Amino acid sequence: MAVKLTKMQKKMNYDAKLSKLLDHYTQILVVGADNVGSNQLQNIRHGLRGDSIVLMGKNTMMKRTIRLHAEKTGNKDVLNLVPLLVGNVGLVFTKGDLKEVSDVVAKYKVM
Template sequence: MTVKLSKAEKKVKYDKKLCRMLDEYNKVLIALADNVGSNQLQNITKGLRGDSIDLMGRNTLIRRCIKIHAEKSGNQAYLSLLPLLVVCSFYLFCANSAVFGF
């Protein structure tokens, strides 16, 4: 039987995952996911598997994680992502630009 994580533990786990992605991947594609079905998002994720990692989540939590990570790492470039975090967004982290087609 697995142990359920508390909300605080889930947030810490999500924060670590996002910080790892920010450190590991040098490119991020932000796409709006309004009026996009879950099946379509799943197909996109399957098609990009292996080359990139996708992330969807609470914008407030992502904002908080980015602010904290920018302070810890000293890289203020992360703060330029904050105005782009709007409504329902889909974040695609990638190491090379070949996935994006440019």
């Protein structure tokens, strides 16, 4: 049987994952996720597989991690993300063209 992680361990894992993505990827697309079903999100992740990663999470956790990452690395550019993290949003990390990634996400948009 798998060991169940505590809330603190989950938060630490999320923090490490987001920090690694901020280090590794050069471009970030902020996407709104209101009224997005799990199947739709799964299709978007499948469409972006290979060159991009979709990360969803609590806004306060994302803001906290971004601020700590900026202090630790000195990369103040990532602080521009903090005001955009309002409501139900996700981050798409990519090394490719943002227009192509945006088109893939828009392809799965449902009216």
